Amino acid sequence: MRITDDLQSNLTSVQKLTFSDRKNAAFEFSKVVVRPFAARGETRWQLEQFKGAQVFHKNLSFPDLLSWVETTGAAVFRQALLVTAGTDYHYTIFPDRIKCKQTANALRRAAPQTHDRKKEYLLNEGENVPALVDLGVFTPDFRVVKSKYDKFKQINRFLALIDDRFAQMPKQEITILDFGCGKSYLTFILYHYFVCMKGVKATVLGFDLKADVVDHCNRIAEKYGYDGLHFYVNDVTTDALFDGKVDMIITLHACDTATDFALLHAIRHRVPHIFSVPCCQHEINAQIRPGGDFDLLLAHGLLQERFSALLTDAIRAEALRACGYAVDVLEFVDFAHSPKNLMLRCTLKQAKTPDLSAVTALCEKYGFRQTLVEQLLAAQK
Numbered sequence: 001m002r003i004t005d006d007l008q009s010n011l012t013s014v015q016k017l018t019f020s021d022r023k024n025a026a027f028e029f030s031k032v033v034v035r036p037f038a039a040r041g042e043t044r045w046q047l048e049q050f051k052g053a054q055v056f057h058k059n060l061s062f063p064d065l066l067s068w069v070e071t072t073g074a075a076v077f078r079q080a081l082l083v084t085a086g087t088d089y090h091y092t093i094f095p096d097r098i099k100c101k102q103t104a105n106a107l108r109r110a111a112p113q114t115h116d117r118k119k120e121y122l123l124n125e126g127e128n129v130p131a132l133v134d135l136g137v138f139t140p141d142f143r144v145v146k147s148k149y150d151k152f153k154q155i156n157r158f159l160a161l162i163d164d165r166f167a168q169m170p171k172q173e174i175t176i177l178d179f180g181c182g183k184s185y186l187t188f189i190l191y192h193y194f195v196c197m198k199g200v201k202a203t204v205l206g207f208d209l210k211a212d213v214v215d216h217c218n219r220i221a222e223k224y225g226y227d228g229l230h231f232y233v234n235d236v237t238t239d240a241l242f243d244g245k246v247d248m249i250i251t252l253h254a255c256d257t258a259t260d261f262a263l264l265h266a267i268r269h270r271v272p273h274i275f276s277v278p279c280c281q282h283e284i285n286a287q288i289r290p291g292g293d294f295d296l297l298l299a300h301g302l303l304q305e306r307f308s309a310l311l312t313d314a315i316r317a318e319a320l321r322a323c324g325y326a327v328d329v330l331e332f333v334d335f336a337h338s339p340k341n342l343m344l345r346c347t348l349k350q351a352k353t354p355d356l357s358a359v360t361a362l363c364e365k366y367g368f369r370q371t372l373v374e375q376l377l378a379a380q381k
């Protein structure tokens, strides 16, 4: 049959298949939208079935989907639309035949065709990631929600930096911890990237203080069969977290010293890769006092705040280097896009007991304590 043939020949690029214009009034659903999603390392197909204001979900294997299309979809509805990465197939279903008109996909039509076409992101608008619809990043037809565009750009940049590193360390299996995951846009996208785009068996664990947000994220992960993605209510500054082998720790704007505890976990567990974008570096700003050559930078509140934030990240970078990491400090998005735009990208070369004497002298001179340094020193006693 025409629809199932097109489904099979476009298997890897199907975005959705919609059945509408019900001809059989006895059928309880007025519209059905089918989308692929990754579950347990394989592709499953979710039917979103509309009945008045309610939506009912059902997951099928591909053979079951083909038989559902033949026996139900094409029997009950007059119209179907198959959206693939490049082409839209518009079907009109008659009792004795199916007519099909093909058009270039709307996304492709919208894209400029010239040489200066904008560089595509790793995760693009229009990609079939239904979890991002539930998270409010994508609209139901996979456009970026306007107010989430900045976050979408940030996350794509984060992903590109990980992709770059991953190309040098391809893996079949990976475990990642996200400290202060919050609404977890990055966490979901990272899971999608490894499992669906790279075919890697991924375990991604997110930690956050907020129980309602954690619960919401777990429900979405469960809904789409993301069985390697889990969220936990934890205070990362005090709680014992995952104790197993970890390949990567990430933080994106984890508040203040939550970032230090992520870095500390990486150092203690010899985690090979860290991608950390700090935020709200209040700790030093609240304590620092004049003590030497940098006093000019403490004469104005705004300068002191910025200086303290930079000093915090400089100390973190130095502590990580002293513990055996190669550290790059990158501007991961431009400053106009977000002022919280420094990333510490670290790769463990050889774990070692750090010599923190230079950093400690600086802390003493300017009268402040810094959490990562304090914790590392405490471990040496």
Ligand SMILES: C[S@@+](CC[C@H](N)C(=O)[O-])C[C@H]1O[C@@H](n2cnc3c(N)ncnc32)[C@H](O)[C@@H]1O
Pocket: 179, 180, 181, 182, 183, 184, 185, 186, 207, 208, 209, 210, 234, 235, 236, 237, 251, 252, 253, 254, 255, 258, 279
């Ligand atoms: C600015 S949000 C960033 C969330 C997410 N990473 C993102 O970029 O969208 C910071 C998150 O860190 C969490 N957080 C702050 N301190 C924490 C702590 N001690 N333990 C766990 N989570 C913490 C907050 O609850 C919040 O969700």
